[in-house]
Amino acid sequence: MVLRNEGAVPDRLMAASSPMARAIEMHHMSMTDGIMRMRPLPDGIVLPTGQSVRLEPGGLHLMLVGPIGGLAQGTRVPVTLRFERAGEVTVELAVEAAGSRASAHQGH
Numbered sequence: 349m350v351l352r353n354e355g356a357v358p359d360r361l362m363a364a365s366s367p368m369a370r371a372i373e374m375h376h377m378s379m380t381d382g383i384m385r386m387r388p389l390p391d392g393i394v395l396p397t398g399q400s401v402r403l404e405p406g407g408l409h410l411m412l413v414g415p416i417g418g419l420a421q422g423t424r425v426p427v428t429l430r431f432e433r434a435g436e437v438t439v440e441l442a443v444e445a446a447g448s449r450a451s452a453h454q455g456h
Contacts, residue, residue: 353395360432370414
């Protein structure tokens with residue numbers, strides 16, 4: 349998923365929620381000396397003015413914790429994103445196979 353800030357001031361993704369998960373956490377994943385590390389982002393994800401931020405496996409991402417009812421490949425999951433300035437925006441994300449890096453979410 350790509351988040352674009354087309355506003356006149358910086359914004360921040362503060363939280364996300366879905367009826368299909370107990371919680372959604374924001375993380376940053378990185379490799380250090382061959383070891384994968386995942387760091388929670390309790391202060392959210394900064395969206396600089398006029399720029400885009402890509403959420404994807406292996407980097408900045410949203411993690412659905414405690415999925416409800418299972419997530420079948422090919423279905424769609426409603427996710428409400430809460431921004432510091434832009435407020436709430438609800439999107440639908442496609443469930444893909446584990447490890448998939450398809451670009452189906454570009455522009456959402």
